[in-house]
Amino acid sequence: xxxxxxLSKRVIELTGCSRREAELYIEGGWVTVDGEVVEQPQFKVExxxxxxxxxxxxxxxxxxxxxxxxxxxxxxxxxxRVLTPESRWxxxxxxxRLLHGHFSRLSTALPLQPGASGLLVLTQDWRxxxxxxxxxxxxxxxxxxxxxxxxTENGLDKLKRGVRVKSGELPPVKASWQNETHLRFALxxxxxxxxxxxxxxxxxxxxxxxxxxxxxxxMGKVPVGQWRYLGLVEKF
Numbered sequence: 001x002x003x004x005x006x007l008s009k010r011v012i013e014l015t016g017c018s019r020r021e022a023e024l025y026i027e028g029g030w031v032t033v034d035g036e037v038v039e040q041p042q043f044k045v046e047x048x049x050x051x052x053x054x055x056x057x058x059x060x061x062x063x064x065x066x067x068x069x070x071x072x073x074x075x076x077x078x079x080x081r082v083l084t085p086e087s088r089w090x091x092x093x094x095x096x097r098l099l100h101g102h103f104s105r106l107s108t109a110l111p112l113q114p115g116a117s118g119l120l121v122l123t124q125d126w127r128x129x130x131x132x133x134x135x136x137x138x139x140x141x142x143x144x145x146x147x148x149x150x151x152t153e154n155g156l157d158k159l160k161r162g163v164r165v166k167s168g169e170l171p172p173v174k175a176s177w178q179n180e181t182h183l184r185f186a187l188x189x190x191x192x193x194x195x196x197x198x199x200x201x202x203x204x205x206x207x208x209x210x211x212x213x214x215x216x217x218x219m220g221k222v223p224v225g226q227w228r229y230l231g232l233v234e235k236f
Contacts, residue, residue, distance in 0.1 A: 030056035118211035155202035
């Protein structure tokens with residue numbers, strides 16, 4: 001009987017590579033143990049068969065950006081727990097091999113309106129994070145808002161011109177009816193509660209809201225609680 005050893009050590013014995021290269025092979029999803037991919041360098045092996053998949057390269061993982069259709073009312077920490085291999089949208093067209101490393105060291109920007117569901121960006125890519133933070137005032141966010149009540153006369157025109165309220169004046173906003181109970185709003189870097197304030201100003205009450213787009217990136221048909229990868233050609 002032999003004592004269990006770390007998978008990374010077995011890969012070193014197998015390939016003659018360095019310790020860091022062994023870790024990169026494993027974290028990159030290139031190493032199998034008895035035919036099953038294992039991504040943890042510290043995984044202990046004994047007599048199992050360890051092998052490298054064809055095309056294996058010891059490259060650093062590319063930083064990923066994930067787009068979650070977040071259920072309403074979740075904190076960022078709770079939203080991260082929704083991200084699992086099983087909750088990836090089955091129809092995701094991004095040509096990306098799913099790896100457990102894609103779920104670590106995630107950051108977010110442009111939080112949802114309070115109580116809203118919809119598009120939440122979680123990224124490992126500092127370039128995407130910088131884009132979202134630095135261009136927050138330029139990136140249009142689109143929300144679909146379910147409302148109740150009766151809109152005041154010429155309510156849409158008032159929203160498009162700007163609305164005076166007790167606390168001051170709300171700036172002009174792009175708004176249109178999607179159907180008889182849902183409004184669409186397109187606005188840039190809205191402060192928390194702004195959409196609800198717009199609705200109240202024209203006699204409506206928010207029942208629910210969902211963010212469906214940030215800049216040039218839509219949520220698409222991803223169901224609530226599922227996620228997809230940001231596509232290679234998609235740009236915020």
